[in-house]
Amino acid sequence: NCRKTSSRGRSVVFCPQWDQQPKMAGSSVFRPGLFNHKVAIVTGGGTGIGKAIAAELLELGCNVVISSRKAERLEAAAQEMRQQIPPSSPACVIPLPCNIRSEDEVKGLVSSVLQQFGRIDFLVNNGGGQFSSPVEHMSYKGWKAVIDTNLTGTFTCCKEVYTAWMKEHGGVIVNIIADMWKGFPGMAHTGAARSAVDNLTKSLAIEWAVSGVRVNAVAPGTIFSKTAMENYKELGPNLFKMSVPFSPAKRLGVPEEISSAVCFLLSPAASYISGATLRIDAGQSLYRSMWEIPNHSAWPKAPDGENQEALKDLLKPQSKL
Numbered sequence: 469n470c471r472k473t474s475s476r477g478r479s480v481v482f483c484p485q486w487d488q489q490p491k492m493a494g495s496s497v498f499r500p501g502l503f504n505h506k507v508a509i510v511t512g513g514g515t516g517i518g519k520a521i522a523a524e525l526l527e528l529g530c531n532v533v534i535s536s537r538k539a540e541r542l543e544a545a546a547q548e549m550r551q552q553i554p555p556s557s558p559a560c561v562i563p564l565p566c567n568i569r570s571e572d573e574v575k576g577l578v579s580s581v582l583q584q585f586g587r588i589d590f591l592v593n594n595g596g597g598q599f600s601s602p603v604e605h606m607s608y609k610g611w612k613a614v615i616d617t618n619l620t621g622t623f624t625c626c627k628e629v630y631t632a633w634m635k636e637h638g639g640v641i642v643n644i645i646a647d648m649w650k651g652f653p654g655m656a657h658t659g660a661a662r663s664a665v666d667n668l669t670k671s672l673a674i675e676w677a678v679s680g681v682r683v684n685a686v687a688p689g690t691i692f693s694k695t696a697m698e699n700y701k702e703l704g705p706n707l708f709k710m711s712v713p714f715s716p717a718k719r720l721g722v723p724e725e726i727s728s729a730v731c732f733l734l735s736p737a738a739s740y741i742s743g744a745t746l747r748i749d750a751g752q753s754l755y756r757s758m759w760e761i762p763n764h765s766a767w768p769k770a771p772d773g774e775n776q777e778a779l780k781d782l783l784k785p786q787s788k789l
């Protein structure tokens with residue numbers, strides 16, 4: 469019994485459990501049934517951040533299609549999520565393999581979802597990733613793989629879902645991007661792709677407003693999951709451990725801290741939000757860069773003159789200034 473009457477006579481929602489229980493992984497702060505009978509596609513929905521998004525949507529009553537390349541892993545994730553759905557819930561989860569780099573596969577995904585569910589309310593473009601490499605060692609093929617996945621893949625999913633359903637019926641799209649606000653040295657390909665998706669989000673928010681489609685993005689800081697770490701092979705554990713001091717929170721984020729924001733953006737609570745990018749990074753993007761620049765003397769010299777002379781004096785070991 470969560471409904472109580474306030475001192476001003478208004479009926480308010482009060483759940484005593486909220487006061488007593490800390491937020492648990494796999495337990496949404498949103499109202500149960502919020503997304504009953506809605507249908508969502510979550511790309512990359514079988515692992516890490518995507519899995520947390522899919523699980524929270526399911527908990528809120530949504531029918532969820534999780535989609536990515538590796539069919540077996542996707543099926544296992546769907547099985548695991550099914551165990552969590554209470555028998556009284558109308559929600560279901562189905563895995564549909566799709567490589568977002570293939571236009572044909574994305575078209576196939578969208579038409580299968582429409583065939584099975586007859587609607588698509590939400591699209592979460594979460595599938596993607598990259599490898600770490602300075603640009604000088606990046607191959608053309610490696611650059612293209614990352615751009616095709618994160619930028620073109622997002623474009624294709626947005627376009628197919630819009631033309632096949634949302635144009636006539638409305639809907640909500642959330643694009644997962646990254647902390648690329650100060651560039652992304654060491655991962656320049658993904659920085660370029662995510663920055664482009666940030667801009668694409670704004671263009672689509674305007675072009676598709678006429679259909680009642682809201683389009684927003686979420687830019688996570690460093691979010692730990694086993695699969696994200698394993699992507700970087702033997703470098704993974706160190707990469708994530710090294711990242712901790714660069715977060716103002718002095719800890720890494722977890723996927724459940726992204727999923728709640730995505731559910732908010734998909735929900736009616738965000739009905740006036742479109743074209744926005746929400747940074748979920750504990751302020752990391754405002755803080756220090758991880759990229760170390762060693763001392764060097766390669767920079768062009770400053771123009772000669774009184775300021776340059778004064779600066780030289782200042783930097784002399786015995787400067788009196």
Ligand SMILES: CCCCCCCCC/C=C/C(=O)SCCNC(=O)CCNC(=O)[C@H](O)C(C)(C)COP(=O)(O)OP(=O)(O)OC[C@H]1O[C@@H](n2cnc3c(N)ncnc32)[C@H](O)[C@@H]1OP(=O)(O)O
Nearest residue numbers: 596597598599600607609610613614617654690696699707
């Ligand atoms: C420093 C910053 C601190 C930052 C530290 C903090 C990091 C935290 C931020 C975390 C952000 C995250 O996104 S964590 C989530 C990470 N998860 C993922 O990235 C999952 C998905 N990723 C992928 O599938 C791959 O990374 C991706 C490259 C996108 C696609 O790979 P595929 O094998 O499917 O692609 P293919 O078409 O076969 O092409 C692969 C080509 O890419 C290149 N390539 C692939 N892996 C490579 C590698 N390790 N090193 C060099 N090059 C590589 C080669 O040229 C490959 O070609 P050949 O040479 O011919 O083989």
Ligand SMILES: NC(=O)C1=CN([C@@H]2O[C@H](COP(=O)(O)OP(=O)(O)OC[C@H]3O[C@@H](n4cnc5c(N)ncnc54)[C@H](OP(=O)(O)O)[C@@H]3O)[C@@H](O)[C@H]2O)C=CC1
Nearest residue numbers: 512515516517536537538567568595596597690691695696
């Ligand atoms: N973890 C972090 O710190 C951050 C993550 N991100 C981004 O968030 C998203 C989720 O990452 P995270 O959960 O951490 O890491 P994961 O590696 O667990 O997730 C990446 C997911 O994307 C799927 N995927 C990759 N390429 C494709 C493709 N071509 N077609 C369809 N699906 C694909 C993968 O599945 P499969 O291999 O089966 O295709 C996998 O499920 C990614 O876009 C990531 O780059 C952004 C900022 C920070």
